[in-house]
Amino acid sequence: MGCCGNGDKTDALEMEDHNGEGDDGKPAGKYGKSKKYDPNFAGPIKNRSCTDVICCLLFAVYVIGMLAVGFLAYTWGDPKKLLFPTDSHGNVCGTGSHADQKYLFFFDLLECLPTSVQSVTDVTSLSITGCKTPQVCVKECPTTNWYYKTSNDKSKLFCKDNTPMNQSISDLVDNGHCAKYTLQSEALAYRCVPTVIGETLQSFLDNTGPITTDGRNVTTETIGWARVAQAVLVNLQNLGEKLIADVRETWYWILGGFGISMVVSLLYIIMMRWVAGLMVWLTTYLVLTIIGYATYYCLMEYKRLADIDTSSIEFEFLSNVSSYADKKETWLALGIICGVVLLVLILLLLALRKRIVIAIQLIKEGSKCLSSMLSTLFFPLIPWLMQLILFAWFVAVMVYLVTSGVAEYKQIKNNTLTEGICSVIDAAADEFGKNVTCSFQQYKTDDNILRLQIFHLFGWFWIMNFIIAFGQCALAGAYASWYWAWDKKTDVPKLPLMYSMGRTLRYHCGSLAFGSLIIAIVQIIRAALEYLEYKLKGSGKEPSPVAKYLLKCLKCFFWCLEKFLKFLNKNAYIEIAVYGKNFCTSAKNAFFLLMRNILRVAVLDKVTDFLLFIGKLTVTGAMGVASFYFFSNRDDLNYNLAPVIIVTVATYAVASAFFGVYEMAINTIFLCFLEDCERHDGSKEKPFYMSKKLMKILGKKNDKAVEESKNNN
Numbered sequence: 001m002g003c004c005g006n007g008d009k010t011d012a013l014e015m016e017d018h019n020g021e022g023d024d025g026k027p028a029g030k031y032g033k034s035k036k037y038d039p040n041f042a043g044p045i046k047n048r049s050c051t052d053v054i055c056c057l058l059f060a061v062y063v064i065g066m067l068a069v070g071f072l073a074y075t076w077g078d079p080k081k082l083l084f085p086t087d088s089h090g091n092v093c094g095t096g097s098h099a100d101q102k103y104l105f106f107f108d109l110l111e112c113l114p115t116s117v118q119s120v121t122d123v124t125s126l127s128i129t130g131c132k133t134p135q136v137c138v139k140e141c142p143t144t145n146w147y148y149k150t151s152n153d154k155s156k157l158f159c160k161d162n163t164p165m166n167q168s169i170s171d172l173v174d175n176g177h178c179a180k181y182t183l184q185s186e187a188l189a190y191r192c193v194p195t196v197i198g199e200t201l202q203s204f205l206d207n208t209g210p211i212t213t214d215g216r217n218v219t220t221e222t223i224g225w226a227r228v229a230q231a232v233l234v235n236l237q238n239l240g241e242k243l244i245a246d247v248r249e250t251w252y253w254i255l256g257g258f259g260i261s262m263v264v265s266l267l268y269i270i271m272m273r274w275v276a277g278l279m280v281w282l283t284t285y286l287v288l289t290i291i292g293y294a295t296y297y298c299l300m301e302y303k304r305l306a307d308i309d310t311s312s313i314e315f316e317f318l319s320n321v322s323s324y325a326d327k328k329e330t331w332l333a334l335g336i337i338c339g340v341v342l343l344v345l346i347l348l349l350l351a352l353r354k355r356i357v358i359a360i361q362l363i364k365e366g367s368k369c370l371s372s373m374l375s376t377l378f379f380p381l382i383p384w385l386m387q388l389i390l391f392a393w394f395v396a397v398m399v400y401l402v403t404s405g406v407a408e409y410k411q412i413k414n415n416t417l418t419e420g421i422c423s424v425i426d427a428a429a430d431e432f433g434k435n436v437t438c439s440f441q442q443y444k445t446d447d448n449i450l451r452l453q454i455f456h457l458f459g460w461f462w463i464m465n466f467i468i469a470f471g472q473c474a475l476a477g478a479y480a481s482w483y484w485a486w487d488k489k490t491d492v493p494k495l496p497l498m499y500s501m502g503r504t505l506r507y508h509c510g511s512l513a514f515g516s517l518i519i520a521i522v523q524i525i526r527a528a529l530e531y532l533e534y535k536l537k538g539s540g541k542e543p544s545p546v547a548k549y550l551l552k553c554l555k556c557f558f559w560c561l562e563k564f565l566k567f568l569n570k571n572a573y574i575e576i577a578v579y580g581k582n583f584c585t586s587a588k589n590a591f592f593l594l595m596r597n598i599l600r601v602a603v604l605d606k607v608t609d610f611l612l613f614i615g616k617l618t619v620t621g622a623m624g625v626a627s628f629y630f631f632s633n634r635d636d637l638n639y640n641l642a643p644v645i646i647v648t649v650a651t652y653a654v655a656s657a658f659f660g661v662y663e664m665a666i667n668t669i670f671l672c673f674l675e676d677c678e679r680h681d682g683s684k685e686k687p688f689y690m691s692k693k694l695m696k697i698l699g700k701k702n703d704k705a706v707e708e709s710k711n712n713n
Contacts, residue, residue, distance in 0.1 A: 048580030052510030077400030298335030
């Protein structure tokens with residue numbers, strides 16, 4: 001009943017059987033004995049019980065915990081802190097009493113950015129990293145260039161809140177209440193960034209010569225980064241507007257391409273029952289021909305150079321790489337390598353020929369199965385929508401958690417940022433002491449918020465993998481009912497996918513939660529390693545070679561582990577869908593079954609990967625080329641490639657979803673085929689469920705009485 005516990009007596013017997021003897025009296029092998037014949041087995045077990053109940057309860061409690069975290073985040077957080085900047089007094093621009101002041105103005109932006117060109121990311125992150133220059137919320141950014149020594153117009157001043165304006169301009173500036181100068185600016189992420197670059201600005205700077213608070217002259221070079229920021233902003237805005245206009249103009253054609261891609265993917269999968277073998281063998285012979293020709297060419301080049309250079313063969317290192325092409329030793333080595341590769345491939349082909357034929361036929365069987373259950377091709381829409389909703393929830397809660405920090409204020413003494421901590425009251429009073437001010441620096445997150453973020457991230461991994469597991473288990477149950485149907489036309493249950501979904505949700509949520517928990521643990525470890533690497537690089541010190549090596553090794557190990565566990569889990573879910581046992585027993589049985597047929601597994605996996613890759617490439621490429629020729633003659637579009645790219649990307653997404661279902665059908669049928677071979681022998685009592693073509697490939701057949709009975713039905 002619990003995680004990895006025995007869900008029923010059948011599980012216990014199954015575990016004992018692997019340690020005992022097989023049907024023929026021989027002891028079980030390293031990976032258990034072959035499956036026993038069960039006269040009552042005819043597809044997915046109907047009489048089953050709940051599995052891994054403790055894991056199910058743990059999963060439910062964790063989901064409730066995530067809801068509680070979401071409530072706390074909503075209570076504590078404020079996304080406006082992320083959207084709008086914060087001034088030196090801790091006021092969030094565009095909110096509260098500053099609702100009509102959405103933009104942040106920097107008294108002297110050069111104190112935040114040095115003279116070197118900075119990225120737009122640096123500019124937009126100023127309110128997060130902090131800056132020692134005073135910052136105030138304003139209704140609009142400066143529209144003119146202005147310097148306080150050349151003008152008496154107080155309306156041009158940009159000052160702090162509640163500044164007494166009865167003083168002279170010089171006093172207001174000298175006392176730090178108002179900015180010395182302003183430059184024509186535009187809002188970039190709600191920050192005022194200078195935009196005017198050229199003769200106008202050069203003339204202003206030459207005539208006024210404004211000086212920053214740290215004594216530097218303001219020149220076109222010192223604000224050169226503004227040219228980059230504004231150019232990026234304008235270009236992105238123009239590009240976005242044009243792309244949106246193109247999408248509006250062609251949206252119905254894009255939707256049409258989306259629908260056509262689904263039809264093409266479906267037709268391609270149905271056609272695989274006829275062209276799978278042709279594609280595999282044609283590609284195999286093409287590869288052998290290319291390698292064979294490469295071997296011949298290399299040896300002929302060696303013979304030609306050997307006739308010119310009759311010296312003995314000596315391999316030596318040359319600093320000039322291009323010189324290797326004129327050395328006979330180079331072509332001899334390449335010819336030998338190509339020849340060895342060709343020989344190995346031919347031997348593998350001869351040794352695995354029968355298994356390749358079996359893999360091709362199983363792929364054809366998967367096409368037949370999908371043709372009889374077309375509704376399963378559209379089933380991924382359900383998990384996809386669930387994942388989309390989950391992702392939206394994850395992002396929303398994370399945004400609230402990130403913005404739930406407390407404002408941190410620090411002292412600025414003699415225009416130098418110190419580590420002295422002050423309060424919001426000191427910042428508001430703006431009279432902390434002589435030559436000392438108190439300014440907002442950043443939102444500081446305490447350790448409890450960090451723990452909640454980790455809890456929330458792990459929950460996202462867990463639930464996301466649970467949704468994937470549910471989809472795989474539901475599909476496996478439907479496809480298994482097709483394989484184990486004696487007569488594929490009459491014995492397949494009605495609505496097999498609906499029944500499989502019902503069984504999965506009713507009995508096996510615990511097993512799915514357990515399998516997805518294992519994957520989530522590995523993923524959170526990988527995320528921790530990425531975070532550790534980020535912190536090491538961001539500390540300002542280069543990590544040691546040993547630390548880099550260990551991180552690379554750990555990241556590689558856990559990446560491989562995750563891939564292996566996902567492969568094992570998928571086959572475990574197939575066993576769960578068919579036999580209704582708990583996760584550990586199902587994973588063990590699936591692993592042993594695969595290991596007893598490891599060569600068939602390897603061949604089918606590679607052949608399937610190849611055919612699915614060719615399928616995705618064909619469908620995506622065909623739609624991409626067709627859409628290119630269709631939209632290339634449109635004169636009413638700004639970018640003719642915009643709808644082409646959208647259609648191509650959408651086609652790849654559709655093809656991936658369809659071929660993902662196809663792959664699940666092949667894997668399910670493959671596991672059922674392996675068990676069919678172990679359970680049955682073709683006799684009247686133990687007939688094979690596989691197709692006649694598969695039996696012919698294996699050199700097996702059912703008893704005549706069985707075939708006659710099947711034909712009569």
